Amino acid sequence: MLAGVLLLIFLPPLVAKDLCKDSQDGFKVRLSIKTALGDEAYEWNESEMFLFRSTLAYAMRKQSNQDTYNITNILVCNDTQRVSFVFVVTSPNDPDQLIPKEQVERAVRQNKHRINNAFLLSDMTLEFMGIPPTLATPITYDTEPWLIVFGVVIGAVAVGIVALLMSTVSRKRRAKEKAAGLSEVDEGIVKENGTTLSSLGRKEGVYNQAFSNDDRFTEL
Amino acid sequence: MSEPVRTFTVIYHIFTVGRQTDRLSLQIELKDITIIIMSKEARPSWDSPMQFVLACVSYAVGLGNVWRFPYLCQMHGGGGFLIPYLLMLFLEGIPLFCMELAIGQKMRLGSIGAWTAISPYLGGLGIASVVTSMYLCLYYNVINAWSFWYLFHSFQSVLPWAECPVNANRTGYLEECEVASSTQYFFYRETLNISSSIDENGGLHMGQALCLLLAWIIVYLFIVRGVKSTGMVVYFTATFPYVVLIIYLIRGVTLHGAWNGVKYMFTPKLEQLANPQTWINAATQIFFSLGLGFGSLIAFASYNHHNNNFEKQAVVVSLINSCTSVFASIVTFSIYGFKATFNYESCLERIRLLLLNTFNLSEESISAENITTWIHHLNITHPERFAAIASKIELCSLEAELDTAVEGTGLAFIVYSEAIKNMPLSQLWSVLYFVMLLLLGMGSMLGNVTAIITPLADIKLLSRSLSSESINGLVCLLCLLLGFGFTSRSGNYWFTIFNEYAATLSLLFIVFIEVISVCYIYGLRRFEKDIEDMLGHRPNWYWKVMWAVVSPLLLFSLFIFYIINYIQGGTPTYQAWDKDLGRSVVKEYPVYGQVFIALLLLSALSCVPLAALHSVFRRKPLRRHRHTETDQHKHHDNFNNNYRHYFYILRKQDSDSEVTADTQTSRACDSTRKHGMNHEDRAESLMVPICTASVKLPVSPWNYGMSVRYDPGVESSGVSRLAPGLHPPPLPPAARRQYRLQA
Numbered sequence: 001m002l003a004g005v006l007l008l009i010f011l012p013p014l015v016a017k018d019l020c021k022d023s024q025d026g027f028k029v030r031l032s033i034k035t036a037l038g039d040e041a042y043e044w045n046e047s048e049m050f051l052f053r054s055t056l057a058y059a060m061r062k063q064s065n066q067d068t069y070n071i072t073n074i075l076v077c078n079d080t081q082r083v084s085f086v087f088v089v090t091s092p093n094d095p096d097q098l099i100p101k102e103q104v105e106r107a108v109r110q111n112k113h114r115i116n117n118a119f120l121l122s123d124m125t126l127e128f129m130g131i132p133p134t135l136a137t138p139i140t141y142d143t144e145p146w147l148i149v150f151g152v153v154i155g156a157v158a159v160g161i162v163a164l165l166m167s168t169v170s171r172k173r174r175a176k177e178k179a180a181g182l183s184e185v186d187e188g189i190v191k192e193n194g195t196t197l198s199s200l201g202r203k204e205g206v207y208n209q210a211f212s213n214d215d216r217f218t219e220l
Numbered sequence: 221m222s223e224p225v226r227t228f229t230v231i232y233h234i235f236t237v238g239r240q241t242d243r244l245s246l247q248i249e250l251k252d253i254t255i256i257i258m259s260k261e262a263r264p265s266w267d268s269p270m271q272f273v274l275a276c277v278s279y280a281v282g283l284g285n286v287w288r289f290p291y292l293c294q295m296h297g298g299g300g301f302l303i304p305y306l307l308m309l310f311l312e313g314i315p316l317f318c319m320e321l322a323i324g325q326k327m328r329l330g331s332i333g334a335w336t337a338i339s340p341y342l343g344g345l346g347i348a349s350v351v352t353s354m355y356l357c358l359y360y361n362v363i364n365a366w367s368f369w370y371l372f373h374s375f376q377s378v379l380p381w382a383e384c385p386v387n388a389n390r391t392g393y394l395e396e397c398e399v400a401s402s403t404q405y406f407f408y409r410e411t412l413n414i415s416s417s418i419d420e421n422g423g424l425h426m427g428q429a430l431c432l433l434l435a436w437i438i439v440y441l442f443i444v445r446g447v448k449s450t451g452m453v454v455y456f457t458a459t460f461p462y463v464v465l466i467i468y469l470i471r472g473v474t475l476h477g478a479w480n481g482v483k484y485m486f487t488p489k490l491e492q493l494a495n496p497q498t499w500i501n502a503a504t505q506i507f508f509s510l511g512l513g514f515g516s517l518i519a520f521a522s523y524n525h526h527n528n529n530f531e532k533q534a535v536v537v538s539l540i541n542s543c544t545s546v547f548a549s550i551v552t553f554s555i556y557g558f559k560a561t562f563n564y565e566s567c568l569e570r571i572r573l574l575l576l577n578t579f580n581l582s583e584e585s586i587s588a589e590n591i592t593t594w595i596h597h598l599n600i601t602h603p604e605r606f607a608a609i610a611s612k613i614e615l616c617s618l619e620a621e622l623d624t625a626v627e628g629t630g631l632a633f634i635v636y637s638e639a640i641k642n643m644p645l646s647q648l649w650s651v652l653y654f655v656m657l658l659l660l661g662m663g664s665m666l667g668n669v670t671a672i673i674t675p676l677a678d679i680k681l682l683s684r685s686l687s688s689e690s691i692n693g694l695v696c697l698l699c700l701l702l703g704f705g706f707t708s709r710s711g712n713y714w715f716t717i718f719n720e721y722a723a724t725l726s727l728l729f730i731v732f733i734e735v736i737s738v739c740y741i742y743g744l745r746r747f748e749k750d751i752e753d754m755l756g757h758r759p760n761w762y763w764k765v766m767w768a769v770v771s772p773l774l775l776f777s778l779f780i781f782y783i784i785n786y787i788q789g790g791t792p793t794y795q796a797w798d799k800d801l802g803r804s805v806v807k808e809y810p811v812y813g814q815v816f817i818a819l820l821l822l823s824a825l826s827c828v829p830l831a832a833l834h835s836v837f838r839r840k841p842l843r844r845h846r847h848t849e850t851d852q853h854k855h856h857d858n859f860n861n862n863y864r865h866y867f868y869i870l871r872k873q874d875s876d877s878e879v880t881a882d883t884q885t886s887r888a889c890d891s892t893r894k895h896g897m898n899h900e901d902r903a904e905s906l907m908v909p910i911c912t913a914s915v916k917l918p919v920s921p922w923n924y925g926m927s928v929r930y931d932p933g934v935e936s937s938g939v940s941r942l943a944p945g946l947h948p949p950p951l952p953p954a955a956r957r958q959y960r961l962q963a
Contacts, residue, residue, distance in 0.1 A: 034583040080580035146372035
């Protein structure tokens with residue numbers, strides 16, 4: 001009688017363990033808490049496992065829109081030191097029947113973000129073997145940022161060139177006008193009684209004695 | 221009653237015996253008008269010698285200092301490579317650099333005119349230089365386009381080469397990016413969109429084409445006014461790269477693991493000195509790094525004053541160039557060390573995870589230090605499971621990571637960007653780095669384009685019909701259009717052809733002929749005299765020995781070595797990117813590729829003999845001239861080119877005479893040898909120009925006096941007070957001449 005009672009008590013978990021160990025519908029999970037969090041890593045214990053099972057139950061609820069999933073539907077086995085284990089999901093209606101792999105996969109993929117955040121981990125550190133992570137969508141821009149910077153730079157350069165060419169053209173026009181008219185006052189040279197050279201050059205000029213006495217006055 | 225008006229001609233001779241004059245002026249005073257005749261240098265010149273030095277530094281310090289020298293250092297024994305490098309600097313680098321500057325400053329023409337002046341048969345040397353510069357301009361600006369591309373892409377929150385793009389159903393990364401790395405993917409796929417071989421052309425890469433357009437517009441902006449605009453720009457392009465290098469040095473040596481790299485570099489492996497390849501590479505690196513043979517140095521120096529001290533400047537610039545190479549390689553090696561340490565530690569981490577996952581051990585059990593003991597332990601305790609993963613166990617070695625030496629664009633755009641993406645604040649470092657690459661590249665482009673436009677501007681036909689801005693614009697436009705070919709999908713392979721063949725063998729040949737012709741055809745004695753004329757002292761024995769003996773021998777042996785290498789190398793090959801394997805594979809060039817390479821080489825090399833033959837057949841017999849020395853120097857025409865003459869007629873305040881002026885530029889300048897006493901009462905003999913000009917003036921029938929003033933250093937032979945039709949007076953006798961030499 002006692003044996004029968006004991007058997008009855010221990011049978012479900014044994015059956016459950018069989019379900020978990022032998023099934024094809026299970027997924028291996030691996031957590032790398034120390035790698036992810038370093039000094040702030042938490043210990044992996046029964047409470048954390050409880051949290052894991054409840055998040056999975058949550059994921060199943062969301063995916064199937066059935067509120068009947070409970071934590072008892074998530075069976076876990078093959079616990080290792082690595083912090084890795086295998087889990088299976090049983091149907092809420094029939095505890096001996098397992099939910100097929102694809103459905104579990106879909107549930108996990110849809111809610112991976114929530115599951116990651118519950119454990120402060122990421123896709124790299126909380127791995128479901130066989131379920132590829134859904135990577136973040138690449139950001140799409142209306143205009144690529146490099147085009148904006150390019151536009152700014154080429155605009156500035158174009159303005160520079162136009163300014164340079166305009167100044168060249170206006171300089172040439174001014175020179176042409178100057179050449180056409182009388183060159184009375186040229187480039188700021190002051191009309192003085194013979195001291196203009198000093199304003200041009202850096203030093204005073206010197207009289208060339210050799211020539212100043214030669215025929216001062218011209219015959220006309 | 222109106223006063224009769226008569227015109228008369230004033231003929232004067234202006235000549236200078238001064239040493240450094242850029243203007244000559246003569247002032248003639250009449251009773252109520254003053255005539256000022258001023259002659260100014262027509263050839264533009266640098267605003268100060270500092271601009272010239274900075275232009276040379278900016279030209280010589282280029283991308284090769286950053287990406288070629290560290291590679292050579294690594295391949296040839298680290299710190300020990302400095303020995304052959306510095307030796308070659310003194311044996312060939314500095315002497316050849318100085319020689320090119322001397323030629324440019326003396327002849328005051330671009331490379332074609334300068335070599336024609338040295339010997340009429342050597343015009344082809346200048347043409348070969350221009351052709352080689354043209355090839356260089358075509359492909360060098362493509363590197364600047366890549367730098368722009370990377371620079372613009374650095375303005376994003378996540379650097380685009382830091383992560384692989386995700387594939388269509390967002391389950392993983394793109395396959396090509398997985399097998400290669402994200403930086404390689406970004407360079408080969410997103411930047412170049414490279415095809416798998418040189419045969420497959422694709423369309424143009426629009427982004428690249430836009431960046432190339434921008435690069436050429438900026439180059440045009442820098443050179444549009446010739447040396448005036450270039451001189452402004454070089455203050456920035458020469459100095460700012462050093463600022464960035466210093467910032468990078470500080471950042472680099474504070475990176476984790478940088479010290480490994482620097483230590484690796486400076487540990488000399490002196491056994492490499494026994495390898496002849498080391499010495500050859502040192503010689504070629506010095507040679508190409510200084511940018512000899514392109515004609516850029518001749519062009520830059522042609523804008524100098526006649527008495528600029530180029531000797532000192534040549535030594536300074538060459539030393540700066542070499543020191544920059546060493547400095548840049550310290551920075552590169554600290555980055556290498558960082559990258560190698562990062563990869564090494566990632567490798568260890570991967571193995572650690574592999575072991576943890578296979579054997580389900582807790583995370584704290586294996587750490588980076590005890591991996592090897594654990595491997596050993598697990599091999600013994602669980603042999604079967606270990607054997608299953610044994611193939612995935614990599615051997616992580618820091619030395620192996622440091623040994624992966626990369627050069628060229630691979631170093632600049634792949635290795636460096638990989639290191640940058642792992643630094644904190646990577647966008648800032650990326651922007652700084654690519655700005656530095658841009659400045660180095662642009663600085664070198666300035667010299668390259670100047671080497672093309674200076675000889676073109678010297679051609680009278682062109683400079684009369686088109687303004688200099690238009691000529692410069694046309695050159696840039698032509699190079700831009702041809703350069704679009706490098707932005708196609710197979711463009712990088714054509715780029716490699718140009719990079720390896722367009723400017724290597726031809727330059728060695730050009731500079732070899734340059735040295736031989738200066739020393740033996742022009743004559744070392746004449747060259748010495750020219751230098752004495754410019755500097756005031758003769759070059760000492762070091763220069764003469766290097767020019768006459770050592771450098772030609774070195775260049776000749778390098779040239780022979782290159783040819784032997786080409787012949788022995790068999791069919792030339794190139795690295796093609798295989799997108800399935802994620803790495804480069806070696807392929808042979810197709811036939812048309814090899815023909816193209818041969819054409820590239822021949823087009824530059826054949827200019828010299830072809831032009832020589834052309835001038836042999838076209839040469840008219842020499843006309844005898846009084847001044848036998850002057851007609852050998854056709855460059856006395858320089859004085860025609862050099863001086864523009866301006867006339868200013870000023871009316872004195874209280875006069876009311878009618879004056880009209882007839883400004884005209886002088887057409888007749890000749891040169892002659894003048895003898896006399898200088899201010900120290902020593903006999904001196906110099907070549908001086910003599911220019912004549914005439915001005916017509918009306919004169920009223922009153923008497924007027926005339927006195928003459930001249931600028932120090934200018935002697936005037938007198939002014940004529942002629943009635944029309946008389947000839948100019950002869951030169952006054954020597955005794956009445958007084959002239960003064962400027963110090």
